[in-house]
Amino acid sequence: MAALLGATAVLVPLAGLSQGDALGVYLGPVLGIAALGFPLGVYRLRASRPGWVAAAVVAPSVTLAVVSVVTGWHNGLTDEPYAMPAFAQLLVVHGQDPYVAPIAVAYTQYGTPGLVTGTYFYLPLLMFLQPFVVSYRWCTVGCWIGTVALLRHRPLAALAIGQPFVGLLAASGFNDFPALLLLTVGFVGFGGRRQRWAELLALGTKQFATGIVLVYYAVRRDVVGVVVTAGATVAFLLPFLLWNAASLACPILVVWPPGCSGATASGTAEHINYWVWPIWVGAVFFGPLRRAMLARVPRRRSAAGRVRTEAISEGRAPAQREGSP
Numbered sequence: 001m002a003a004l005l006g007a008t009a010v011l012v013p014l015a016g017l018s019q020g021d022a023l024g025v026y027l028g029p030v031l032g033i034a035a036l037g038f039p040l041g042v043y044r045l046r047a048s049r050p051g052w053v054a055a056a057v058v059a060p061s062v063t064l065a066v067v068s069v070v071t072g073w074h075n076g077l078t079d080e081p082y083a084m085p086a087f088a089q090l091l092v093v094h095g096q097d098p099y100v101a102p103i104a105v106a107y108t109q110y111g112t113p114g115l116v117t118g119t120y121f122y123l124p125l126l127m128f129l130q131p132f133v134v135s136y137r138w139c140t141v142g143c144w145i146g147t148v149a150l151l152r153h154r155p156l157a158a159l160a161i162g163q164p165f166v167g168l169l170a171a172s173g174f175n176d177f178p179a180l181l182l183l184t185v186g187f188v189g190f191g192g193r194r195q196r197w198a199e200l201l202a203l204g205t206k207q208f209a210t211g212i213v214l215v216y217y218a219v220r221r222d223v224v225g226v227v228v229t230a231g232a233t234v235a236f237l238l239p240f241l242l243w244n245a246a247s248l249a250c251p252i253l254v255v256w257p258p259g260c261s262g263a264t265a266s267g268t269a270e271h272i273n274y275w276v277w278p279i280w281v282g283a284v285f286f287g288p289l290r291r292a293m294l295a296r297v298p299r300r301r302s303a304a305g306r307v308r309t310e311a312i313s314e315g316r317a318p319a320q321r322e323g324s325p
Contacts, residue, residue, distance in 0.1 A: 009057045013165040032275030039160035050155035058162035068171035072110030079116040081136035081173035082107040088127040099247040125204030129178040143177035144170035160283035174273040179205035204236035
């Protein structure tokens, strides 16, 4: 069973990526939905040894990621390995605002020339979370492996984050993984102890991270947590707000609205890396989400029972559903 599931996790993204030209803009949704459904399918199978299943999935994932970085096999999904160092250099070396001054970097990615241009549109801390001395891809792969390692005591979560689809995204150098590692340290922690400092640092990386933390505290009705989250995000942006506030009108938003340069509705849906965020949320918060869903079922049943009991006690026929006998 473990070997079969591991083979399935490997073959599905490889098959999808090999048909990338044919799938076009549907590549991301197809592989993203499959990646979301895979751990749920494993959960429904009720594997007797989930740790073995996770190991059978994660081991080939790590191998694929390393091979992809070294050889370029199913790599090159983004130009962020070249853009991220350039943005940091623009700020630190040249003293220019990366939210205003565009970069123009010519590169050769596994034999294919390319050019990345544009301004920075993430939160400020992210551009500094890189080693600079090695390829940015090794940074993202290392962050991904670190995230999986932190989840090793949660087999289903480790399987979800450690599946090959996510590993290949890390190998391509998508900059989501430093933010995800910080969030994992923040919410999962070391030895089961949450690390608030990492959660706060994550608020300076990507807009999705701030959104997740805000929703977390809002659902818990923790007003202090919401205020601290918003305040920490603004604190990271404050130097650039003082430098040129107008330049942040578009970049700081998670999804660019109409009128922001370079933004289109279809462009948002095409970003294959966006799928790692719901995968991470489902992995880390699967237990609370499942309990919340199960808690609603008894409440609905008990409410229906109370209505039936009251109707009988008043001498009325209980209301029937449309189409019921």
